[in-house]
Amino acid sequence: MHKFFSDAIVVGGGPCGSFTALNLAKLGVDVNVFEEHAEIGVPCHCAGHLSIKGLKLLGLHPLPSEIVENVFYGAIFHSPKGRSFHVRFSSPVTCAVNRVLFDKYIAKMAERAGAHYFLNSMVESVIIENGFVKAVIVRRGKVEERFSAKVVVDAEGISSRILRQAGLVAFNRHMLVKAVEAEVENVQGLETGMVEVFLGRDYAPGFYAWLMPKGDGKAKVGLAAKTGNPRELLQRFMLRHPTASKKLRGAKILQASFHSIPLGGPIPKAFSNGFLVVGDAASHVKPTTGGGVIFGMTCAKIAAEVAYEALRNNDFSSDFLYKYQSRCNKTLGSDVKFMLRIKKMLDALPDDKIDDAINFCAKIGLDKTLQNVEDIDFQGRSFLRMLRNPRMPIALSYFLLSCLFANR
Numbered sequence: 143m144h145k146f147f148s149d150a151i152v153v154g155g156g157p158c159g160s161f162t163a164l165n166l167a168k169l170g171v172d173v174n175v176f177e178e179h180a181e182i183g184v185p186c187h188c189a190g191h192l193s194i195k196g197l198k199l200l201g202l203h204p205l206p207s208e209i210v211e212n213v214f215y216g217a218i219f220h221s222p223k224g225r226s227f228h229v230r231f232s233s234p235v236t237c238a239v240n241r242v243l244f245d246k247y248i249a250k251m252a253e254r255a256g257a258h259y260f261l262n263s264m265v266e267s268v269i270i271e272n273g274f275v276k277a278v279i280v281r282r283g284k285v286e287e288r289f290s291a292k293v294v295v296d297a298e299g300i301s302s303r304i305l306r307q308a309g310l311v312a313f314n315r316h317m318l319v320k321a322v323e324a325e326v327e328n329v330q331g332l333e334t335g336m337v338e339v340f341l342g343r344d345y346a347p348g349f350y351a352w353l354m355p356k357g358d359g360k361a362k363v364g365l366a367a368k369t370g371n372p373r374e375l376l377q378r379f380m381l382r383h384p385t386a387s388k389k390l391r392g393a394k395i396l397q398a399s400f401h402s403i404p405l406g407g408p409i410p411k412a413f414s415n416g417f418l419v420v421g422d423a424a425s426h427v428k429p430t431t432g433g434g435v436i437f438g439m440t441c442a443k444i445a446a447e448v449a450y451e452a453l454r455n456n457d458f459s460s461d462f463l464y465k466y467q468s469r470c471n472k473t474l475g476s477d478v479k480f481m482l483r484i485k486k487m488l489d490a491l492p493d494d495k496i497d498d499a500i501n502f503c504a505k506i507g508l509d510k511t512l513q514n515v516e517d518i519d520f521q522g523r524s525f526l527r528m529l530r531n532p533r534m535p536i537a538l539s540y541f542l543l544s545c546l547f548a549n550r
């Protein structure tokens with residue numbers, strides 16, 4: 143028997159929706175989660191590259207071993223002409239997770255904590271009464287039903303449909319990059335413990351391509367781009383990139399998925415009366431790397447806490463829910479501003495300057511400085527810590543000069 147009224151509703155059973163539900167349920171809140179697909183985590187569109195520190199901060203480390211596909215000690219950055227720059231740490235800093243299993247794991251924990259999941263259940267619309275979001279209309283097969291709640295959390299990802307119905311402004315579509323993520327086998331010359339990042343306008347204009355080894359010659363490969371067709375760009379990258387093609391020319395694509403990533407930074411307002419927005423829907427994504435799982439789940443936890451406080455105070459007004467926005471800004475704000483600036487600079491750099499910059503970074507030993515980076519999610523604060531190192535101001539001056547000349 144369904145409960146057509148609950149304290150909270152979560153729209154979307156992705157990692158951010160389920161993590162909101164988990165944290166709400168742990169606080170004793172009665173929560174219904176609606177997911178349009180028949181299975182949590184499917185279809186998967188994500189590389190699942192997560193920072194270990196981020197997982198620890200969310201209380202999710204260690205993950206069950208079957209979810210973790212590999213751990214990484216660092217990254218190799220490749221310039222468009224094939225120069226490279228290695229950053230290696232003494233212990234693992236990131237991991238690749240199987241996103242289907244990861245999403246199922248979070249959802250299962252939420253369910254065990256008391257959240258009710260409805261699969262094959264698409265939220266068609268929100269019902270607004272007296273200026274407050276009061277309910278959602280859910281379509282299951284041919285049946286439409288009304289489910290009411292005191293607070294509705296929108297975790298529907300990039301579609302941003304519900305958000306607009308609630309009167310909020312979605313992220314700027316011009317800041318989306320189109321991405322492809324593929325599983326490949328028969329890859330040559332992989333260094334198992336390192337992620338590889340490939341920069342260059344010819345292969346991934348406006349973003350980058352990645353290669354994440356899984357072992358046994360298998361890997362995840364993908365890219366995102368501001369312009370062009372991701373499928374064609376991936377083919378070109380695998381066959382023609384000076385470094386990547388040596389590894390990927392003979393590789394077989396086992397499966398590929400296509401999706402977009404919002405890179406413009408969080409939407410300015412992620413709350414209204416009786417309504418909160420989390421995850422990709424709120425563009426809680428790192429503008430530099432496109433990583434949205436740790437950022438999104440960090441805000442999802444805040445959303446659950448604020449929703450719980452709202453329920454205790456019986457106040458679901460924007461004036462109260464504003465706390466969500468201000469806590470998210472406090473947690474992510476300065477880091478996101480920093481990342482947006484860096485992204486703008488990188489976007490302005492022509493390929494030959496990227497080549498020079500990567501060459502220069504390797505020459506001055508910036509890799510040693512970066513080994514002390516403590517946090518790859520919150521890049522603004524890591525950068526401030528790095529500035530204390532004498533090598534950093536030199537590299538930074540060079541980088542800024544490169545950008546200045548590139549913009550001329």
Ligand SMILES: Cc1cc2nc3c(=O)[nH]c(=O)nc-3n(C[C@H](O)[C@H](O)[C@H](O)COP(=O)(O)OP(=O)(O)OC[C@H]3O[C@@H](n4cnc5c(N)ncnc54)[C@H](O)[C@@H]3O)c2cc1C
Nearest residue numbers: 154156157158178188189190191265298299421422434435
């Ligand atoms: C190619 C690619 C690679 C990526 N790689 C990484 C990476 O390595 N690391 C990283 O951190 N991030 C990565 N990301 C970003 C990451 O995938 C997202 O930030 C993350 O999935 C956001 O989680 P979410 O819960 O907000 O949204 P989603 O994961 O999109 O989940 C939203 C869920 O809501 C459901 N839904 C939507 N609308 C409705 C509705 N009306 N009713 C019911 N259900 C609905 C959807 O079906 C979906 O299941 C990548 C993205 C792409 C495209």
